[in-house]
Amino acid sequence: MTNTLNFRNSVQVALFVHELSGQISDGMWENSIPHNHWKWLIDLKLEVNPDSLGPNFKISRKYNFANSELIGIIGDRMCNIANLKENGVSDEMISEFNKYSRHCLFLEDDYWVKKRKKFLGYFGTYKDYEKACKGSYDLKKLKRELIDMKNIVNNFSHLKINNHKCKY
Numbered sequence: 344m345t346n347t348l349n350f351r352n353s354v355q356v357a358l359f360v361h362e363l364s365g366q367i368s369d370g371m372w373e374n375s376i377p378h379n380h381w382k383w384l385i386d387l388k389l390e391v392n393p394d395s396l397g398p399n400f401k402i403s404r405k406y407n408f409a410n411s412e413l414i415g416i417i418g419d420r421m422c423n424i425a426n427l428k429e430n431g432v433s434d435e436m437i438s439e440f441n442k443y444s445r446h447c448l449f450l451e452d453d454y455w456v457k458k459r460k461k462f463l464g465y466f467g468t469y470k471d472y473e474k475a476c477k478g479s480y481d482l483k484k485l486k487r488e489l490i491d492m493k494n495i496v497n498n499f500s501h502l503k504i505n506n507h508k509c510k511y
């Protein structure tokens with residue numbers, strides 16, 4: 344059986360893919376106990392399925408995605424991801440450009456020249472990129488989304504083991 348995690352909407356999936364999974368493995372929860380808590384991310388299938396929210400497997404710890412310290416450090420970046428997704432930007436482009444800034448347009452080494460060409464080919468201009476980064480998500484709306492995601496990921500009550508509800 345494939346480990347699947349169902350979220351309510353595509354913005355939640357994008358936030359998980361482009362930020363929160365990395366925070367679980369290498370960021371906020373990097374050295375958390377149990378030390379192998381992140382292994383559930385390997386070969387994980389993410390889906391939008393509001394009728395069957397949460398994981399179809401047991402996760403060994405709980406995560407507070409709405410942690411004020413986390414939002415204080417990367418909240419603006421997560422708003423950017425949410426707004427890009429809400430505005431129909433592809434996951435590939437979100438992954439590559441969710442942290443892109445105007446100064447990147449002026450870097451001249453080969454890496455940045457190639458990246459700038461791809462950026463301009465997709466967005467057109469930096470102004471168009473800025474428009475794509477604007478949307479309904481501000482820190483307040485982001486926090487509500489993260490609270491929902493926390494509840495979705497941490498809720499195991501739908502799992503049954505030995506015909507008894509799990510108690511987590």
